Amino acid sequence: xxxxxxxxxxxxxxxxxxxxxxxxxxxxxxxxxxxxxxxxxxxxxxxxxxxxxxxxxxxxxxxxxxxxxxxxxxxxxxxxxxxxxxxxxxxxxxxxxxxxxxxxxxxxxxxxxxxxxxxxxxxxxxxxxxxxxxxxxxxxxxxxx
Amino acid sequence: xxxxxxxxxxxxxxxxxxxxxxxxxxxxxxxxxxxxxxxxxxxxxxxxxxxxxxxxxxxxxxxxxxxxxxxxxxxxxxxxxxxxxxxxxxxxxxxxxxxxxxxxxxxxxxxxxxxxxxxxxxxxxxxxxxxxxxxxxxxxxxxxxxxxxxxxxxxxxxxxxxxxxxxxxxxxxxxxxxxxxxxxxxxxxxxxxxxxxxxxxxxxxxxxxxxxxxxxxxxxxxxxxxxxxxxxxxxxxxxxxxxxxxxxxxxxxxxxxxxxxxxxxxxxxxxxxxxxxxxxxxxxxxxxxxxxxxxxxxxxxxxxxxxxxxxxxxxxxxxxxxxxxxxxxxxxxxxxxxxxxxxxxxxxxxxxxxxxxxxxxxxxxxxxxxxxxxxxxxxxxxxx
Numbered sequence: 001x002x003x004x005x006x007x008x009x010x011x012x013x014x015x016x017x018x019x020x021x022x023x024x025x026x027x028x029x030x031x032x033x034x035x036x037x038x039x040x041x042x043x044x045x046x047x048x049x050x051x052x053x054x055x056x057x058x059x060x061x062x063x064x065x066x067x068x069x070x071x072x073x074x075x076x077x078x079x080x081x082x083x084x085x086x087x088x089x090x091x092x093x094x095x096x097x098x099x100x101x102x103x104x105x106x107x108x109x110x111x112x113x114x115x116x117x118x119x120x121x122x123x124x125x126x127x128x129x130x131x132x133x134x135x136x137x138x139x140x141x142x143x144x145x
Numbered sequence: 146x147x148x149x150x151x152x153x154x155x156x157x158x159x160x161x162x163x164x165x166x167x168x169x170x171x172x173x174x175x176x177x178x179x180x181x182x183x184x185x186x187x188x189x190x191x192x193x194x195x196x197x198x199x200x201x202x203x204x205x206x207x208x209x210x211x212x213x214x215x216x217x218x219x220x221x222x223x224x225x226x227x228x229x230x231x232x233x234x235x236x237x238x239x240x241x242x243x244x245x246x247x248x249x250x251x252x253x254x255x256x257x258x259x260x261x262x263x264x265x266x267x268x269x270x271x272x273x274x275x276x277x278x279x280x281x282x283x284x285x286x287x288x289x290x291x292x293x294x295x296x297x298x299x300x301x302x303x304x305x306x307x308x309x310x311x312x313x314x315x316x317x318x319x320x321x322x323x324x325x326x327x328x329x330x331x332x333x334x335x336x337x338x339x340x341x342x343x344x345x346x347x348x349x350x351x352x353x354x355x356x357x358x359x360x361x362x363x364x365x366x367x368x369x370x371x372x373x374x375x376x377x378x379x380x381x382x383x384x385x386x387x388x389x390x391x392x393x394x395x396x397x398x399x400x401x402x403x404x405x406x407x408x409x410x411x412x413x414x415x416x417x418x419x420x421x422x423x424x425x426x427x428x429x430x431x432x433x434x435x436x437x438x439x440x441x442x443x444x445x446x447x448x449x450x451x452x453x454x455x456x457x458x459x460x461x462x463x464x465x466x467x468x469x470x471x472x473x474x475x476x477x478x479x480x481x482x483x484x485x486x487x488x489x490x491x492x493x494x495x496x497x498x499x500x501x502x503x504x505x506x507x508x509x510x511x512x513x514x515x516x517x518x519x520x521x522x523x524x525x526x527x528x529x
Contacts, residue, residue: 006287008279039401040280046393065400066302068294069348070285078285083345086286088295088400098400100281100295111285116348121302138283 006075007136014041016055021137026060026127028097029053037094060127061144062089065098069116084112089125089141104128104140111140146420150241152373152380153233153527155184155366156492161329161483163257165360172362173202173253174210180364185377186247193218193245193367195235197228197252197486207251218245224396226436226517227409229487230525234386236367246368252488253362277398290355290437292397293519294347297439300406301349306457308349311438312340313460314473315353315480318435320466322477325503329357330481354438356479363488365495381498384511384528387417390521399519410447410518417524418449425449428526429509430497431471432490434517435478441465443518445473467504475504490514491525498529 010018020027029038031047032054038045045053065088072079084102091097102111103119107128126144131137157179159165159172167175181188191213194204204219218239222231229252236248286292300306319335322328335353343351373380389412393402418424425448433444442456450471451459464470476482476493483489494512496502502509510529516522 006282008283014276014279040277042276066295066299068286068291068298068350069345070287070291070294071345071347074285075287078287081285083348084285086284086291086295088299096403098405100284100286100398100400102284121299136283 006077007132010135013043017041018136020057021129021139024129025057026139027055027057028091030056037097039097039099058091058093061092062099062125064088064103064119064121064123064125065090066121067116067119081110081112083116084110085114085116085119087119087141099139101139101141104142106142147237147241147383147386148420149382149384149528150370151237151367152370152382153365153495154368154373154376154378154380155180155182155186156364156495157181157183158327158363158489158492159361161327161359161361161485163358163360165255169253169255169362170202170206170210172255172360173207173251173364176253176362176364177207177211177249177251180249180366183377184366184368186366186368188212189214190247191249192216193236193239193248195220195222195232195248195250197221197225197232198223199225199228199486200252202253218248222523224521226434226486227520227522228516229434229491230386230514230516230523231388233365233367233383233491233525234388234523237383237386240367240369248367249364250367251362251364252486254485255360256484257358257360277395277401281398288347289397290347290350293437293439294350295400296405296519297437298349300439300443303406304454304457306442308341310442310457310460311354312337314435314438314441314465315340317460317463317465318474318478318481321475321504322481325476325482328477328482329359330477350437350439353480356436356484357481359483359485361483361485363485363492365491379499379529381495382528383525384423385417385421385526386523387413387420388521388523389413389416394521396520406443407453408443408447408518409520409522410444410515413522413524414448417526421526423511423526423528427511428471428513429511430475430494430506431473431513432475432478432494432515433473433513434487434490434515434522435474435480436484436517438480440518441473444515447518448513448515448524472504472506475502475506487516494527498527
């Protein structure tokens, strides 16, 4: 990706999430008091605001909650890949924790490697990771057979 | 309560189109002048101003250009298309409580021209108000249509809503626009075949599921109810107003909560109807915010016109059209009249209650006007 305007802005709050991606581990924040998970990352724990959220590794499996196929007009890098897919995944640990991502045919494959019509809500998926540059590694998803 | 204590006494607008010659500031001033003329109220009487946080022209510039006098109340409401009813609601509260006497609300936008300011074209670090973009944009979920597309696909899956239902919305509104000379789509008809053949933007949403790109401005004048009786037109009373967003709501990217398809409209509706003698069954005509077609069925559910998941089916049998169960967006709305962050929905609501709409609902006495579902939003119930 050459257009960095769309890449994540890493800060001290979300750094553990992106560090985890670089290490090949999906992790989310968790409330130490209630055990409820928190995503996207934030500085204050909404389930118990006086207790600092902790980071918890998750298994990286989930099911597809929704899917779209963007077409132009799009910003440069994505226009070149269009039409591609974007999905939302519900995590196995907590179905109310959803992550936006892309379904790919295999590690390293492009986000347009599986057409929209072949992607079905409810399909099990698991996370893989794609290194974008020295700082950013993005989670992607493959079908979990 | 503000119930019926204030009224909309004047409405004004500029032409709607692409590549209008005037600046956004000029358009704003023209719309305000037209609204004051419509009310029969002098510029010198204006002492309150309200608009959207996304409005480029601030109160001071508007006041300096129009030669306004002392301004006693000014406010802005955030969240783009969710703001409109709140802008009027703020003025209604200010006028009802004596903070000001003549309040003017406006929205001016040159969306269709070169000088666009789309929030989604900024860098992620510039979008400080929405940290969630870090978890959507890197994956190509960039535009509002992508975000609403994801909710729409899930909505279709859960409730069996179809593209035919979305087409019902687009076609109903196009028919209204074809009878409204002010509408950008006045001369362009749309058949079901046209809809189904349109190019994809974010499948399952196609071109005709998206609102228009518009240059234009609108304005409205809010005064006390007793003053409104002395103005040029029959008063349109602000009967009730509500705002809302739900726990763990995320603006536009409303995926990160327990129940994404139960959006801010539900909270807003509860607040609105708790203040209102007019309930869903009493609403004669509705102007439902429509940046995208699926917001209409979602809003029909949120504002209590049908049960949850029944919004798609509600669009069947011409229910949204002239003579239907609930005429919706009778000027053509954002999809087919103009997209000015929903302000044209408000002015059409006023025309319906004055009896002057191009698509008049016979004897319309009550109208619901909503802001955008999917963002912190608001709604008004107007009555004559």
